[in-house]
Ligand code: SF4
């Protein structure tokens with residue numbers, strides 16, 4: 478399977494281990510990622526909060542590039558995914574906006590490229606059974622809660638993926654790795670996203686709720702699918718609170734497949750997950 | 762007698778049209794508010810924002826904190842029994858608040874401007890420099906310095922920005938979006 482790949486700005490910096498693990502895992506699972514040549518920032522919250530035209534034009538430029546490459550477009554970042562998917566929805570359904578955007582970005586939208594989150598690409602393209610078969614080192618003893626965040630499944634009419642209140646795709650993947658996922662009620666609650674930089678006190682409270690709920694559920698770690706969720710969970714927790722680790726789901730797939738680079742990813746975390754993994758003899 | 766004057770009515774109609782959301786259908790069930798974590802820390806819940814718009818309360822709706830504290834999590838819209846996406850309404854309110862010079866949460870707006878300037882310059886956000894500029898401008902240089910240093914040590918803060926090559930399309934996107 479070939480896919481156009483949009484890493485996004487966070488994956489070049491704060492979410493570097495998500496980029497590295499996504500590329501490594503896709504390669505190992507037989508997904509060929511072709512990074513979009515000359516991709517531009519999706520505009521994120523800053524664009525849709527201040528200029529609607531820009532918030533459609535920037536993602537549209539990337540859809541144009543994917544169209545040129547002729548392969549469906551995937552991105553690991555939920556926030557980028559949301560911008561790209563919403564833009565695709567607009568271009569598909571809003572004639573006026575489509576014409577306007579085509580003029581601004583200089584391309585003709587043909588609707589052939591599908592936008593997928595990396596989670597969706599892996600679960601629909603590879604499937605839980607094949608992932609289970611590729612496991613070399615089952616993640617025995619690892620109890621986690623899966624944290625989808627808000628934008629992977631919402632708005633439901635746009636994403637058309639999984640259940641908007643109680644999604645299960647990520648749980649299914651993580652269970653297939655031999656880890657144990659615990660049900661909890663905070664799967665799609667918000668982490669505070671980019672408020673982290675402007676109102677960190679609020680985000681600290683939002684993250685505190687999540688961490689407490691995860692601990693109450695008996696989890697040793699939270700599994701994420703977004704660089705904003707991950708960095709808020711690591712950065713905006715109370716100082717010294719190292720009880721609970723946070724992983725990108727791709728890192729756990731890579732660990733279970735026994736890929737060579739896992740230690741390099743874990744080293745990049747702001748809260749080191751290796752003590753937990755060592756206690757379970759999953760890393761040395 | 763009418764409880765809403767012409768100016769209020771025009772305001773309501775403009776937000777209704779630009780957001781494309783059936784604002785008139787909101788019957789204040791508060792399902793949106795009960796799932797909204799962010800505006801719990803601000804002045805109005807999402808249902809209250811819709812009521813302000815319905816009643817043409819332009820200044821109150823534009824000059825409020827909640828529209829900027831909203832994290833755009835899409836929970837309100839996913840749960841509304843009447844299919845109203847309040848996040849989309851809030852985006853329109855923010856854009857109008859900027860145009861009318863009524864931005865209540867200046868720091869949030871400053872962040873958005875700094876972020877987009879970085880996109881305009883390089884086509885991508887160079888997080889280290891963008892964050893440094895934002896911290897400087899918001900006079901809050903030291904709050905996350907420890908994290909910044911940690912990330913730098915780990916090699917997560919590239920010194921040079923990665924840049925897009927096709928500057929022409931990028932410039933055109935910005936030029937036409939701000940017309
Ligand atoms: S859920 Fe919908 S109808 Fe109910 S208060 Fe919120 S916006 Fe109004």
Ligand code: SF4
Nearest residue numbers: 797831832834835837
């Ligand atoms: S999108 Fe905004 S208003 Fe709606 S639930 Fe999320 S934070 Fe609240």
